[in-house]
Structures are given as structure tokens and as C-alpha cells.
Amino acid sequence: MAKRTNPIVDGLFSFDGRMRRSEYWLISIGLGVVKGVLALFLVFVIGGLSKENNEFARAAIDLLFLWPAVALMVKRGHDRNRSLAYSVVALSLFLVLGVGIGVAGAMEREDLLAFAGFAAIALALYLLIDYGFMDGTPGRNRYGPSPKYPEASGRLVPDDPALPTPAANA
Structure with missing residues (x-):
């Protein structure tokens, strides 16, 4: 594995290693x-965007920051010994719940809105x-x-079965 050069650059663009x-x-x-x-620059400098342009700008910003957000989550997950799939599935669930909240709000379905909102809060707390x-x-x-x-990189992880148990030391 290559030596880390800059934690910010590695954190934003790489999926390798731990954080x-x-x-x-x-x-x-x-x-x-x-x-x-x-976002403030787009709202205040570019000026009064129409609702459609505002939604487009927000989606463009979210898309621009998607890769760094996923990279951060994956690298932090690696430090917690979580796989890339685990982090991506968790983030995907969060995004699906966000879309579900938007759809439920547009449909004016209070029950779906409450369910999706509760599930999103629970998932966000878990991830936090x-x-x-x-x-x-x-x-x-x-x-x-x-x-x-x-x-300590050469040491064994505490839940490693190769470690002696406390009873063996007595």
C-alpha cells in the first residue's frame, strides 16, 4: 500500500486505507x-434563481460533492473494519429515504412522510x-x-481468535 501523502486529498478522492x-x-x-x-454563492451572486433552476443548482452541488462524501464514508468505514459495500449500502439507504421523504411530501402522504422521516433519523443516528x-x-x-x-500495526486485533484468553494467562 502506498504511503499517505495528504490526508485531505486522500480522504476526498481515494477509497483505499483507513481514516x-x-x-x-x-x-x-x-x-x-x-x-x-x-450554495450561498449560487443563491446570492447569481441572483434570484427560479424554482427549477434552484433545484437544478442544488442537485448539481449534491452531485459534485457525492464522490468526496462516499470516499470519506468508505475510508472511515475501513477504520471501523467495515467493507466498501457496507458503507455504500448505508449511504444508498439514506439517499433512498431522502427521495422517499420528497415523494411523500409531494404526495401529501403524512403516514409515508412520518415513516421515511423516522427511518432517516434512525439511520442518521446510527451512522453518526x-x-x-x-x-x-x-x-x-x-x-x-x-x-x-x-x-501497533503489527499487533493482533483484540477480537482475533489467535490471542490468548485471560484464563490462559492465569
Whole structure:
């Protein structure tokens, strides 16, 4: 595996390796600020966009930031020993629920809106806790050495069956 050169560039464009929580939060917040400034630029500088143009601009911004968002999520998932598929499925569910909220709102279906909204909040909380607050896998995992403890990269992961049990040490 190649040596990391810049955590920001690697975090935004690469799906390889692992990412610490601190890097994940800093890059996510920075990306959110850039996305917000770009949205404000489109609204205020370009001027009063029609509703159709406003929706197009929002979709274009979301599409522009999709790759970095997926890359961040996958790399943070790798630190939690989650596969690419796990992260992509979770993000896809979140996007589907977002579309479901929009469709339910347009159809004026309060029951579907409540269900999709509750499911989206539950998934967002799960992802926030799992990816944002939980520590990564200590030591090396299948995605590379620990970015938090590079000196422990040769150590076994605590749930590794090759580790001696406490009863064996007694």
C-alpha cells in the first residue's frame, strides 16, 4: 500500500486505507462549509434563481460533492473494519429515504412522510454513532495499519481468535 501523502486529498478522492475520526470530522466539516459557501454563492451572486433552476443548482452541488462524501464514508468505514459495500449500502439507504421523504411530501402522504422521516433519523443516528463517535479497529485490520497507532500495526486485533484468553494467562 502506498504511503499517505495528504490526508485531505486522500480522504476526498481515494477509497483505499483507513481514516481516523479526527480526520473524518475535520474534512467533513470543511466539506460542509465549502458546500454551504458554494450554495450561498449560487443563491446570492447569481441572483434570484427560479424554482427549477434552484433545484437544478442544488442537485448539481449534491452531485459534485457525492464522490468526496462516499470516499470519506468508505475510508472511515475501513477504520471501523467495515467493507466498501457496507458503507455504500448505508449511504444508498439514506439517499433512498431522502427521495422517499420528497415523494411523500409531494404526495401529501403524512403516514409515508412520518415513516421515511423516522427511518432517516434512525439511520442518521446510527451512522453518526458508528462512524463519527466509535473508535477505529486497534492495530492492523484488512484495510491496513491503524492511522491512530501506526506503531501497533503489527499487533493482533483484540477480537482475533489467535490471542490468548485471560484464563490462559492465569
